[in-house]
Amino acid sequence: MYKILEKTQFSEKVFKFRIEAPEMAKHAHAGQFLMVRANETGERVPFTLAGWNPEEGWVEFIFMVIGKTTEMLSTYEAGDSIKDVTGPLGMPTEMAEGPCAVIGGGVGLAIAFPVAKHLVETGHEVHAIMGARTKDLLLLEDQFRELLDDDHIHITTDDGSYGEKGVVTAPLERLLQDKAVTQVFCVGPVPMMKFSAMTAEKYNTPITASLNPIMVDGTGMCGCCRVEVDGKTKFACVDGPDFDATKVDWNDLRARQAAYRTEEGQSLKAYEEANCACHRYR
């Protein structure tokens, strides 16, 4: 059992858990992930490591409520325990020397933050491009502002409720035009990563994407997380999750991500029916 030390709510649907996991905290690197099984009947779900502290022996992950497991996790409180937490898994993020842009879209900002922090700590100049559908979904703004100067933070919202109206490729294109960055890291929804990749490729700037396929074991045993990169099959859990974004087959990733949409809906519905107040008190 893995104890929840702290629960933070960022918005209606976005939460952060700080979990007691001393061994994982000692070995964690930016870009790696962990796998969670909430309870005995639970599924295994990957979450990127969003923070860790080897001295205090904890790791953090951020999640957005999108289905049964995340909805159930959101009901867990500090002091409760999660049945299984495995990690760190995957390869750490590697970036060469030089100024970089770190792009995070939606809940992907939680993944982008530790990477940005790691890059700052290793002496890189970092521009953060933070994208969200709307203001309420913009994560970790305070943390990013603590890490970077305001002129290195570029915020976009689809609906224009905060920052620049539009998508992340606009500030990215400006940075690339000005030659302000020589490499890019991106994480978020598939269309965002795909268009970021196309933009960076136009300027011949290397771009790495952190991919988020469905996983089962997370240790290279099953191949559920396989992705096509440069025409070759790779396992995101052991070969990635970071890959050259210009070489990723995005259609393939999207199709595989959607493979269980019907079952995910069924599972959420069954959970909500079993747990909604009208059933509970009947």
Place this chain on the structure above:
Amino acid sequence: MPQVQVNGRFVPDMKSPRTADNEEPAAERACDFRPVDKGFTKEMALAEAERCMDCKKPLCVEGCPVNINIPKFIEKIREEDFGGALDIIREESMLPAICGRVCPQENQCEGKCVRGKKSEPVAIGQLERFVGDQPELASKPKMAPKNGKKVAVVGSGPSGITCAGELARNGFDVTVFEAFFTGGGVLVYGIPEFRLPKAVVKREIDGLEELGVKFEYNSVVGNITTADELFEKGFDAIYVATGAGLPKFLNVPGENLPNVFFANEYLTRVNLMKANNFPEYDTPTKHGKNVVVFGGGNVAMDAVRTAKRLGAERAIIAYRRTEDEMPARRAELHHAKAEGVEVMPLVSPLEFVAGEDGTVCAVKVQKMELGEPDESGRRRPVPIEGAIEEIPCDVAISAIGTNANPFAKKIGGKMELNKWGYIVADEETGQTTDPRIWAGGDIVTGAATVILAMGAGKKAAASITKAAAEGQI
């Protein structure tokens, strides 16, 4: 022993038939995951034990990779001393309830049984299982005094748990590190419930805990800790038994389409995550109407029989050679066919085809014929030019084998790996090129059998015990 009168003398009846397996009817069992084979009743076990001739030079013992004293434990069964029988087995094997079920006995102990020459061999596996299923009857194992040495075992599959059990009995302080949330390796994620109930595996792991073996689950050695760190923490030796779990690719177009699975994923979802009980359990799987499984080994049989149980109307084993060359156990092939599995020999996949919804809807296969024998002595399948067929399928599964576990190389130490990622270890002792690290099972030999992995664990435990006694660790 049943006897017959020949020329006025009573001699053993070499033709007395083997006691038939106690199986659930195929039509009923193919609908759920209950064990296919219910095992011998006491009466059946006693009758079968009578068939053993108590040979002076028992070849069956030679056929067993861990050399269990088979005639002696069968004698104890005849005496109705089932606890005594189990004690004898446990001198050599800690996991009789598992091996009795999953060993390919026809190639091992039973394959060598003298009775098999004239009629049918003694059902040694069934007898081993019969006593193994009554662990409460066994004596407490004799434990050597604690020797103050600590050993880390990496991986809790059959090889790791055998080594851990032996070492604990020999006085070591043993910790097993397992990447999953539960122990057993392939016994829990690979072999289905209908062949090996998970309760049996759990019982064996609980037994090891009673011997003082500690289990650290969710521990991916290589990422969470390395060989050097384990030595720093006070471990005196390491046994690496991470297995060969990385699936091999078919390398054909469409292999990454949704609903095309590697057998490992398909089986893990059901066996480990209980996807057959979705949505009571959260992990879903795909219930295909038409399922094609590529491969001819036991994993392919497990996958196709699982598909049948998940409701497949048509479940096909597609193999590039013929039934005769299939590496699967005959009993499993027989069970699969009895359950309605279709065997399609001499085909090789060419391409998985996507339907309108983007998931697999068919697979194009190349028809083959058998040509000249290859290096392995088996006739090589050769494509028949232009003979291409399209088989409709909504789930396709690739079960053509596995490669070395990718974490072996991350464990570190001075342990050498060969170019395929397998660990180089002494065949007799299991010692690697790092004198404090031993390795065994599939991560040394490539995918093999449960009992061979256990044998390697046993040998390594003996070698580690010797090294400790000689002050080398």
